[in-house]
Amino acid sequence: MDFAYILEALPDLMTGLKTTLIVSFLAIFLSCLIGLLGAVLRTSGVKPLQYAVTAYVEFIRGTPYLVQIFFIFYGLPSLGMRFSIFWSGVIALTAWASAFQIENFRAGLAAVGRGMYDASASLGLKRWQHSVFVILPLATRAALPSAMNTIVATVKNSAYLQAIGLVELTFVAVDRIAYDFRAIEMFASICVIYLLCVFTISGLGYVVERRLSRPFGGR
Amino acid sequence: MTAKEKTAEMTDPEIAVELSGVDKWFSILQVLHDVNLTVRRGEKVVVCGPSGSGKSTMIRCINYLERHQKGRIIVNGTELTDNKKIIDRIRQDVGMVFQNFNLYPHLTVLENCTLAPRWVKGVGRKDAEAVARAYLERVRIPDKADFYPNQLSGGQQQRAAIARSLCMNPKIMLFDEPTSALDPELVREVLDTMAQLASDGMTMVCVTHEMGFARQVADRVVFMDAGRIVETAPPEEFFSNPRESRTKAFLNQILH
Numbered sequence: 001m002d003f004a005y006i007l008e009a010l011p012d013l014m015t016g017l018k019t020t021l022i023v024s025f026l027a028i029f030l031s032c033l034i035g036l037l038g039a040v041l042r043t044s045g046v047k048p049l050q051y052a053v054t055a056y057v058e059f060i061r062g063t064p065y066l067v068q069i070f071f072i073f074y075g076l077p078s079l080g081m082r083f084s085i086f087w088s089g090v091i092a093l094t095a096w097a098s099a100f101q102i103e104n105f106r107a108g109l110a111a112v113g114r115g116m117y118d119a120s121a122s123l124g125l126k127r128w129q130h131s132v133f134v135i136l137p138l139a140t141r142a143a144l145p146s147a148m149n150t151i152v153a154t155v156k157n158s159a160y161l162q163a164i165g166l167v168e169l170t171f172v173a174v175d176r177i178a179y180d181f182r183a184i185e186m187f188a189s190i191c192v193i194y195l196l197c198v199f200t201i202s203g204l205g206y207v208v209e210r211r212l213s214r215p216f217g218g219r
Numbered sequence: 220m221t222a223k224e225k226t227a228e229m230t231d232p233e234i235a236v237e238l239s240g241v242d243k244w245f246s247i248l249q250v251l252h253d254v255n256l257t258v259r260r261g262e263k264v265v266v267c268g269p270s271g272s273g274k275s276t277m278i279r280c281i282n283y284l285e286r287h288q289k290g291r292i293i294v295n296g297t298e299l300t301d302n303k304k305i306i307d308r309i310r311q312d313v314g315m316v317f318q319n320f321n322l323y324p325h326l327t328v329l330e331n332c333t334l335a336p337r338w339v340k341g342v343g344r345k346d347a348e349a350v351a352r353a354y355l356e357r358v359r360i361p362d363k364a365d366f367y368p369n370q371l372s373g374g375q376q377q378r379a380a381i382a383r384s385l386c387m388n389p390k391i392m393l394f395d396e397p398t399s400a401l402d403p404e405l406v407r408e409v410l411d412t413m414a415q416l417a418s419d420g421m422t423m424v425c426v427t428h429e430m431g432f433a434r435q436v437a438d439r440v441v442f443m444d445a446g447r448i449v450e451t452a453p454p455e456e457f458f459s460n461p462r463e464s465r466t467k468a469f470l471n472q473i474l475h
Contacts, residue, residue, distance in 0.1 A: 115317060115319055115321040116321060116323065118284055118315070118317060118321055119317070119321035119322070119323070120335075121282075121283075121284055121310065122282055122284065122310060122313070122314070122315035122384075122393075123310070123334070123335035123339065123383070123384070123387060124307055124308075124310040124311040124335060124339040124387065125334070125335055125338060125339060126307070126339075129338050129339075133323075133334060133338070134323055137325045138323075138324070138325055141325065212325075
């Protein structure tokens with residue numbers, strides 16, 4: 001392994017990493033919002049909304065992620081919706097992650113028992129007050145471990161976006177290999193970089209989870 | 220004269236809760252049959268009966284956690300209807316304590332006690348906390364104010380739940396099997412708290428199987444079976460001389 005070569009390639013890789021992080025961060029943020037909203041709609045009792053959200057989740061879970069990316073980047077323009085490579089990437093990654101976050105938050109909402117509603121109602125709290133002060137914090141806690149899994153998967157799945165030419169970390173590595181044929185150096189490097197990102201995120205998640213589970217006598 | 224004025228005129232201010240001809244169904248299963256019950260102000264009513272007899276459903280109807288489909292329920296002179304404003308106002312006057320405490324696990328005991336006063340009644344944080352601490356003192360857990368529910372014993376949690384209800388300064392308290400989820404040695408402390416509340420003059424409707432408590436505290440005991448009120452009597456009479464055969468059979472089972 002040629003470490004001097006890796007060092008030489010590092011600035012390029014960092015540029016790619018920057019894009020990876022920006023796209024991932026946007027997708028994580030948006031998918032958590034959509035996940036929460038979707039979960040609320042899916043448990044709202046309004047049948048058409050429930051069906052729409054369920055259909056969306058099943059579509060995303062039932063089709064290959066790569067096909068979804070191509071659908072958005074190559075398919076949508078013929079329907080008159082044209083996005084840049086960057087935004088196509090953000091949309092594709094968000095669309096994929098949202099489906100899973102909807103399921104995570106749905107499980108979180110289901111974990112908040114009927115007893116909490118009884119308590120709030122008997123105290124005279126309004127529905128929105130109950131949602132904000134009771135359901136949201138409790139559902140978030142319950143959903144957090146699986147939501148963290150999806151967040152980690154979101155970062156890793158940003159690598160697929162090299163297929164539409166987004167210059168992110170994997171794209172940079174593959175691109176350099178095409179010129180210099182240093183496959184082992186490049187793939188080993190980006191593996192380490194992805195691992196560092198993932199460890200950082202799961203470490204943060206662990207800290208948040210511990211903090212949130214303190215009132216429950218948790219670890 | 221509007222319908223509202225008419226209701227106000229007809230109701231006796233001494234009556235806290237009145238159920239007349241109340242029927243309720245869970246889909247096709249009828250769980251309440253023509254329930255009639257009047258609770259006077261300051262009165263303590265204990266409701267007992269076998270499981271599935273409709274006791275919990277009945278008291279949950281009083282603060283509209285369950286909707287009745289027929290008959291009338293009047294609380295503090297106001298009839299329960301689908302009107303949200305009326306229900307919100309009545310719920311502020313009616314406290315409820317549950318079998319499983321239903322404390323908010325992510326909030327401290329003090330926060331549990333101040334959430335509703337602050338957001339429903341608009342009480343300032345400091346005032347709400349002062350009131351909460353006073354009630355926690357009264358249920359004898361002032362030192363647990365900053366603990367989370369899971370750090371408390373079952374008996375302490377239930378007393379915290381009682382304090383949380385009292386912080387809203389209710390006129391009527393409903394208890395839905397408040398000691399059924401407790402270890403036997405913790406039942407006493409909760410019943411003592413309830414007895415103290417009773418002696419302070421609170422109007423109480425209490426679903427419980429604690430017959431000692433019924434004897435000591437209740438003005439009347441109501442026995443329900445299969446969704447109907449079978450018998451209502453003062454405790455001495457109820458325990459020593461029950462009229463109905465179903466009451467006798469029930470008492471035989473639980474008093475041994």
